[in-house]
Amino acid sequence: MSAIPSTVHAVSPARPGRARLLFCYLKRDRLALAAAIFLVLLVLAALLGPWLMGDAATKLGLRHRNMAPFGLDAGWLYVLGADTLGRPILPRLVVGASNTLGIAAAAVCASMLAGGLLGLVAGYTESWYSHVIQRGADIIMSFPSLLLALIVLYTLGPSVTNLVIVLAITRMPVYLRTARAEVLELRERMFVSAARSMGASSARIVLRHIAPLVVPTLMTISAIDFATVILAESALSFLGLGIQPPEFTWGAMVANGRGYLATAWWIAFWPGLAIMLTTLSLNILSSWARTVADPQQRWRLQKLKKAAR
Amino acid sequence: MLHYLGRRASYSVISILGLLTLVFFLTRLTGDPSALYLPLDSTPQARAAFAHLHGLDQPIYIQFWNYLADLLRLDFGVSMRQHRSAIEVALEAFPQTLKLAFVAMLLSLSLAIVVGALAAARPRGLFDRIATVVSLAGASAPDFWVAIVAILVFAVGMGVLPTSGTGGWEFWVMPIFVLMLRPFGLLVQVVRGTMLTSLASPYIKTARAKGLPRRVVVFGHALRNSLLPVITVAGDLATGLVNGAVIVESVFGWPGIGKLMIDSIIQRDFAVVQSTILVTATAIFILNILIDLLYAVLDPRVRY
Numbered sequence: 360m361s362a363i364p365s366t367v368h369a370v371s372p373a374r375p376g377r378a379r380l381l382f383c384y385l386k387r388d389r390l391a392l393a394a395a396i397f398l399v400l401l402v403l404a405a406l407l408g409p410w411l412m413g414d415a416a417t418k419l420g421l422r423h424r425n426m427a428p429f430g431l432d433a434g435w436l437y438v439l440g441a442d443t444l445g446r447p448i449l450p451r452l453v454v455g456a457s458n459t460l461g462i463a464a465a466a467v468c469a470s471m472l473a474g475g476l477l478g479l480v481a482g483y484t485e486s487w488y489s490h491v492i493q494r495g496a497d498i499i500m501s502f503p504s505l506l507l508a509l510i511v512l513y514t515l516g517p518s519v520t521n522l523v524i525v526l527a528i529t530r531m532p533v534y535l536r537t538a539r540a541e542v543l544e545l546r547e548r549m550f551v552s553a554a555r556s557m558g559a560s561s562a563r564i565v566l567r568h569i570a571p572l573v574v575p576t577l578m579t580i581s582a583i584d585f586a587t588v589i590l591a592e593s594a595l596s597f598l599g600l601g602i603q604p605p606e607f608t609w610g611a612m613v614a615n616g617r618g619y620l621a622t623a624w625w626i627a628f629w630p631g632l633a634i635m636l637t638t639l640s641l642n643i644l645s646s647w648a649r650t651v652a653d654p655q656q657r658w659r660l661q662k663l664k665k666a667a668r
Numbered sequence: 669m670l671h672y673l674g675r676r677a678s679y680s681v682i683s684i685l686g687l688l689t690l691v692f693f694l695t696r697l698t699g700d701p702s703a704l705y706l707p708l709d710s711t712p713q714a715r716a717a718f719a720h721l722h723g724l725d726q727p728i729y730i731q732f733w734n735y736l737a738d739l740l741r742l743d744f745g746v747s748m749r750q751h752r753s754a755i756e757v758a759l760e761a762f763p764q765t766l767k768l769a770f771v772a773m774l775l776s777l778s779l780a781i782v783v784g785a786l787a788a789a790r791p792r793g794l795f796d797r798i799a800t801v802v803s804l805a806g807a808s809a810p811d812f813w814v815a816i817v818a819i820l821v822f823a824v825g826m827g828v829l830p831t832s833g834t835g836g837w838e839f840w841v842m843p844i845f846v847l848m849l850r851p852f853g854l855l856v857q858v859v860r861g862t863m864l865t866s867l868a869s870p871y872i873k874t875a876r877a878k879g880l881p882r883r884v885v886v887f888g889h890a891l892r893n894s895l896l897p898v899i900t901v902a903g904d905l906a907t908g909l910v911n912g913a914v915i916v917e918s919v920f921g922w923p924g925i926g927k928l929m930i931d932s933i934i935q936r937d938f939a940v941v942q943s944t945i946l947v948t949a950t951a952i953f954i955l956n957i958l959i960d961l962l963y964a965v966l967d968p969r970v971r972y
Contacts, residue, residue, distance in 0.1 A: 390801070494679075494682060494683070494686070495686075497679070497683055498683045498686045498687055498690075501680075501683050501687075501907070501949065501952060501953070501956075502687055502907075502945075502948070502949060502952070503907055503908065503910035503911045503914070503948065503952075504908075504911060505910075505911035505914050505915075506910065506911070506914065506926075506929055506945070506948070509914070509929070509930065509933055510691060510694050510695065510933060510941070511694060513933050513934070514694045514695070514697045515697075586808055590808070590810055593810050593812070593813075594810070594811070594812060594911075594915055597810075597812045597915075598914075598915075598918065598930065610810070610812075613810075613812065613813055613816065617816060620816065620819065620820050620824060621824050624820050627813070627816055628817065628820075630813075631810055631812075631813030631814075631816070631817070632813075634810045634813065635805070635808060635809050635810060635813065638808035638809075638810070639804060639805055639808040639809075641808070642804045642807055642808045643804055646800070646804065646857070
């Protein structure tokens with residue numbers, strides 16, 4: 360779950376005062392500030408929500424079937440309306456948030472770990488398996504990820520574990536290629552030759568000396584990738600090959616409401632809006648982080664207030 | 669040049685073969701199609717005859733060997749669902765997707781270039797802020813949800829556009845719009861980013877200093893040099909466009925390759941699944957080579 364706040368601290372403070380400077384940059388960009396606040400609230404809701412409202416999210420209430428939103432007669436839980444079985448939508452959104460974000464976080468971590476490790480191997484050695492790894496990544500990259508995910512999920516059967524595995528596999532080449540490119544450059548450096556001449560094994564050089572230098576880049580990519588993974592998971596759940604009832608994510612909630620568009624638009628509308636706001640916030644923050652990290656563009660956030668220095 | 673093309677082609681053939689192998693074994697794992705195609709009370713003999721007809725009674729490695737041999741003879745198998753050549757079914761659906769994807773890509777590319785260039789011309793100006801938010805929203809919108817909301821507003825609510833199907837121009841509006849969203853959003857950001865870099869370079873200062881009008885500087889000098897990275901990204905997006913097509917086609921009932929793919933996976937029509945994958949992968953491979961060639965045309969420094 361901590362993958363979200365890491366967007367904010369992607370250019371992490373090395374010396375004291377950097378965090379404060381970063382916060383000043385964030386305050387200069389109101390849109391980015393709003394996005395950060397939304398994401399913090401969302402993570403809090405996803406962490407605490409199931410514990411607070413888990414029961415309300417699954418409680419059937421046939422008297423409230425297809426209740427229209429914006430009415431407070433049935434209590435504030437029903438403010439966004441209720442679905443076809445009379446379950447209030449607001450608590451379901453919160454529980455759906457923890458499922459959606461949890462699956463996305465697990466998939467991002469898995470693909471970063473697997474892709475990073477394979478990339479380290481492919482970059483450090485020249486042997487045959489380095490080529491096999493690269494061609495494998497090419498195959499995954501050259502084919503539309505959704506189609507591949509559909510086939511694999513249909514074969515293995517849709518479940519949360521398989522969903523995470525499939526999402527991780529389709530996003531892996533990004534990490535793999537980045538890690539490999541970095542290793543190709545790093546392995547020619549002096550400290551690697553020094554370690555080798557002192558008798559360090561390849562595994563030790565790769566894991567203790569090279570990997571720590573590659574990890575920050577991969578972390579940055581993972582923050583940007585988070586939005587893509589959320590969208591991919593929602594699409595798969597929407598097509599019915601993602602998470603299965605009684606568990607649900609936002610994508611599955613949209614799919615449920617699809618049949619009732621003409622009579623109860625709110626069932627499909629709110630969860631989709633939640634997906635949109637989450638991915639939009641992530642993208643706004645990563646675009647802000649790019650501006651901060653780019654020395655040629657950073658002045659655009661500094662100019663307004665010189666005291667920030 | 670020929671050497672380069674040969675190497676690219678051999679890599680792609682390896683990729684496609686790897687993909688087909690993977691899909692062959694994955695689809696065989698999904699279960700016995702005779703359960704879906706024969707009536708529930710059919711005799712074991714009828715099931716055996718069905719399995720024999722489609723070669724499913726043999727061990728899987730023999731099936732795979734036969735499949736490869738048939739592939740070499742350009743025999744792609746028979747669709748169980750439609751009782752005709754599988755490749756024919758796939759090639760019939762493919763142009764529908766291609767038309768959709770081509771129009772969506774062309775529109776989003778040309779729109780994105782104009783919007784991105786105008787946004788970069790005055791960074792942090794009003795137009796730039798609006799363009800940035802709109803493009804970020806386009807890039808982050810879940811396409812299936814936008815499709816549903818569009819149906820809700822324009823088909824159910826206002827009744828001006830049809831909900832699904834094919835026909836005249838009014839059937840194209842919503843699928844194209846939904847399909848355009850993500851490529852447009854991402855491309856605007858790429859164009860804006862590369863334009864900002866171009867506009868900061870010394871040759872732009874020279875062009876300004878000699879008194880060229882702003883319009884000529886932005887569109888004539890800076891834009892031309894920003895197009896190369898845009899084309900790279902557009903090529904990557906074209907692969908992703910098939911992802912969007914799967915969603916759009918299944919929501920709007922468009923008879924393209926994405927819908928065919930989902931239907932045949934669910935109906936265990938193995939030969940059609942493999943043919944659609946072969947057609948899609950080949951199309952993507954040809955597209956990638958075309959993009960590389962376009963590079964050489966646009967940038968005289970690029971030689972293969």
